[in-house]
Amino acid sequence: MHIPDGFVSTELSVAAFAVSGAVAAVALKKAGKDLGEKQVPLLGVTAAFVFAAQMINFPVLGGTSGHFMGAVLASVMLGPLNAFIVMLLVLSIQCLGFADGGLTALGLNVFNMGVVGGIIGYYMFRGILAVSGKSKNGYAFAVGAASWLSIVLASSVCAFEIALSGTAPLRIVLPSMAGVHALIGVGEAVITVSVVSLVAGVRPDMLHTRIAEAQA
Amino acid sequence: MSGHPGDEHSGHTHSERHAAPRSLDARAKIFIFFSTVIIGVSTPVTSPRAFAAYFSAVVLISIALRAPLSVFLKRLIVVLPFVLFIAASAPFAAREAGESARPFLGGSLLVTDRGIEAFANAALKGALGVCALTALSLSTPFHEMLAGLRWFKVPAILVSLSAFSYRYMFVLVDEASRMKRARDSRGWRGRWVWQSGVVGNMIGSLLLRSLERSERVYSAMLSRGYDGSLPMAELPAPRLTDFIVAVVFFSAIMSARLFLT
Amino acid sequence: MSHYSAIEISNLDYKYPDGTQALHGVSLKVAENETVGLLGHNGAGKSTLILHLNGIIIGGDVRVFGTPVTKKSIRQVRQRVGLIFQNPDDQLFCPTVFDDVAFGARQLGLSEKEVIERVRHSVSEVGLDESILKKNVFHLSFGQKKLVSIATVTAMDARVLVFDEPTAGLDPRARKKIINLLRSLGRTQIIASHDLDMLSQLCDRVILLSGGSIAAEGKTSDILNDIPLLERSNVL
Numbered sequence: 001m002h003i004p005d006g007f008v009s010t011e012l013s014v015a016a017f018a019v020s021g022a023v024a025a026v027a028l029k030k031a032g033k034d035l036g037e038k039q040v041p042l043l044g045v046t047a048a049f050v051f052a053a054q055m056i057n058f059p060v061l062g063g064t065s066g067h068f069m070g071a072v073l074a075s076v077m078l079g080p081l082n083a084f085i086v087m088l089l090v091l092s093i094q095c096l097g098f099a100d101g102g103l104t105a106l107g108l109n110v111f112n113m114g115v116v117g118g119i120i121g122y123y124m125f126r127g128i129l130a131v132s133g134k135s136k137n138g139y140a141f142a143v144g145a146a147s148w149l150s151i152v153l154a155s156s157v158c159a160f161e162i163a164l165s166g167t168a169p170l171r172i173v174l175p176s177m178a179g180v181h182a183l184i185g186v187g188e189a190v191i192t193v194s195v196v197s198l199v200a201g202v203r204p205d206m207l208h209t210r211i212a213e214a215q216a
Numbered sequence: 217m218s219g220h221p222g223d224e225h226s227g228h229t230h231s232e233r234h235a236a237p238r239s240l241d242a243r244a245k246i247f248i249f250f251s252t253v254i255i256g257v258s259t260p261v262t263s264p265r266a267f268a269a270y271f272s273a274v275v276l277i278s279i280a281l282r283a284p285l286s287v288f289l290k291r292l293i294v295v296l297p298f299v300l301f302i303a304a305s306a307p308f309a310a311r312e313a314g315e316s317a318r319p320f321l322g323g324s325l326l327v328t329d330r331g332i333e334a335f336a337n338a339a340l341k342g343a344l345g346v347c348a349l350t351a352l353s354l355s356t357p358f359h360e361m362l363a364g365l366r367w368f369k370v371p372a373i374l375v376s377l378s379a380f381s382y383r384y385m386f387v388l389v390d391e392a393s394r395m396k397r398a399r400d401s402r403g404w405r406g407r408w409v410w411q412s413g414v415v416g417n418m419i420g421s422l423l424l425r426s427l428e429r430s431e432r433v434y435s436a437m438l439s440r441g442y443d444g445s446l447p448m449a450e451l452p453a454p455r456l457t458d459f460i461v462a463v464v465f466f467s468a469i470m471s472a473r474l475f476l477t
Numbered sequence: 478m479s480h481y482s483a484i485e486i487s488n489l490d491y492k493y494p495d496g497t498q499a500l501h502g503v504s505l506k507v508a509e510n511e512t513v514g515l516l517g518h519n520g521a522g523k524s525t526l527i528l529h530l531n532g533i534i535i536g537g538d539v540r541v542f543g544t545p546v547t548k549k550s551i552r553q554v555r556q557r558v559g560l561i562f563q564n565p566d567d568q569l570f571c572p573t574v575f576d577d578v579a580f581g582a583r584q585l586g587l588s589e590k591e592v593i594e595r596v597r598h599s600v601s602e603v604g605l606d607e608s609i610l611k612k613n614v615f616h617l618s619f620g621q622k623k624l625v626s627i628a629t630v631t632a633m634d635a636r637v638l639v640f641d642e643p644t645a646g647l648d649p650r651a652r653k654k655i656i657n658l659l660r661s662l663g664r665t666q667i668i669a670s671h672d673l674d675m676l677s678q679l680c681d682r683v684i685l686l687s688g689g690s691i692a693a694e695g696k697t698s699d700i701l702n703d704i705p706l707l708e709r710s711n712v713l
Binding site for chain 1: 250253254256257258265292309334336337339340341342344345346348349350352353358359361371372373376377378379380381382383384385387389391392393395406408410413415416417418419420421422424425426427429430431433434437442443444446
């Protein structure tokens with residue numbers, strides 16, 4: 001899902017840099033104000049974790065594999081804006097350190113995985129949670145469903161961007177991207193649910209969303 | 217989603233070991249490679265000579281900067297197929313009224329000129345981006361790149377956070393691959409997506425270890441007087457050669473853009 | 478020499494946020510330039526106690542050279558007491574060795590010239606070559622990382638060095654090197670460890686912790702040779 005250079009139009013790239021940059025400004029300002037010094041190691045190590053977790057492949061169909069994105073996991077753990085910062089860090093380092101994802105497409109990649117995957121993913125989680133109820137199963141369902149949706153939505157947005165730029169026709173790129181990612185999303189959901197239940201059992205204090213509920 | 221190959225390690229190691237002791241200033245390298253990508257992306261695909269010039273310039277400066285060729289090629293082999301694969305869907309764009317199409321693969325598929333152009337556009341620019349960023353990352357230790365970006369007014373908090381992530385990335389990647397090895401040594405053969413729970417447990421324990429590590433690191437930082445600011449190393453003052461190389465390279469790329477299109 | 482003890486703790490209690498009692502009525506004194514071993518089974522409270530020594534955990538009556546450890550005195554306390562954590566990957570968080578050794582010294586607000594001088598001095602004091610300063614921390618051996626961890630603290634000119642398991646995970650040769658280094662470093666040292674042989678080589682005195690309280694305290698040879706005591710305290 002990392003868009004390379006040259007796949008999207010200049011207008012779209014510039015617009016995405018503007019949107020992602022504005023969200024980054026808000027998120028970084030808030031992170032600095034809220035928890036200050038403690039944020040640096042927490043966000044930095046979480047970004048390193050997401051990078052490492054993305055290296056562990058999971059099986060998809062008959063031996064083919066996909067890999068983890070981690071945006072909803074990060075937002076359930078740290079809240080939406082911090083999750084955005086984590087994805088921003090991961091994508092910037094992948095781009096500059098490993099040539100993974102284009103430089104001119106960095107704004108778009110951050111938009112797709114940070115804004116759509118992390119922030120919108122978080123609010124989808126909250127929305128589903130309101131319906132599914134806050135029982136253990138309801139919580140797990142909301143985490144899983146939001147993870148699946150975040151992958152399918154982010155990949156569809158990615159397909160629209162490529163099609164809108166005239167690089168590939170929507171009727172090919174949308175079904176293929178969304179189709180493949182509907183499967184990969186299942187893996188994302190299974191993994192995110194098992195990770196979150198593990199953390200909820202051992203270190204519930206580490207879950208942003210649990211803490212928020214305890215206070216509410 | 218593209219993969220992050222396990223051999224990323226070697227790239228990291230090489231950028232440390234091979235970077236010439238008095239290599240080009242990081243700011244100059246950032247300027248050179250960023251402008252190549254941006255100018256490249258803005259070039260119409262109908263000017264192959266300009267692209268030939270860009271690619272030659274990137275290859276020449278990579279050799280001059282002693283970016284290790286073997287790692288360079290390995291990175292390209294990992295990232296390029298993905299770029300080409302996506303680009304390959306372009307020629308099958310919908311035909312607009314009156315547009316000519318030619319048969320492809322014995323007439324079973326039709327491709328349009330516009331589609332071929334879209335393919336060439338994405339493939340060329342995607343490849344140029346990968347080459348330039350690979351050359352940059354292989355010739356510049358990451359902390360120097362960050363210090364350079366700081367000079368270009370990237371916010372300090374973002375630079376500190378990136379330095380921090382990069383430091384622990386390799387520790388955690390190591391931990392992840394040890395876990396993977398331990399899993400596989402016990403004969404795990406997951407083939408289907410509903411078996412991903414195993415991977416979930418691995419990622420879960422990696423996360424718990426990471427979070428606990430972040431707490432210990434935080435304690436270690438506090439115990440040495442950390443109060444929220446991370447001092448960044450500063451780059452040595454640029455030399456005249458750095459200016460000259462940056463200006464000459466930029467002029468070469470810019471003239472290719474202006475006169476070869 | 479000041480007439481205060483380097484470290485003085487009286488009747489310290491500590492509960493983890495989850496309610497587990499980690500320390501119970503701990504009182505101890507460490508004189509300046511003394512080397513004291515801190516012995517105890519896993520979970521006896523050694524690490525928690527150590528975290529009190531330079532105010533990572535604040536609470537109870539803990540004094541450093543007579544100054545109570547409080548939020549106000551924290552800067553001063555952290556300059557005087559240096560903690561060397563067990564896993565050097567937790568301690569070393571900067572991109573290069575130089576930045577890491579310089580970190581604490583820079584936090585003290587020293588001039589860059591002084592910082593460089595201190596970094597050079599500390600690195601050579603722990604027996605490393607200056608060429609290591611440019612290296613990326615990730616590329617060091619475990620033993621080198623341990624030595625760099627010590628340099629990060631001596632660069633702050635700490636007068637009390639607190640080690641958490643300094644020999645854990647080292648090969649015999651690296652272990653010997655660390656033991657010799659600790660012997661030559663001087664200053665006041667507090668060494669938490671299960672490595673009985675090392676404690677017997679280095680310490681004037683040993684404090685034995687068990688279940689969050691002090692089970693015994695005395696001359697190193699007396700404690701380490703009292704096998705029934707060590708068995709009772711779940712060390713052996």
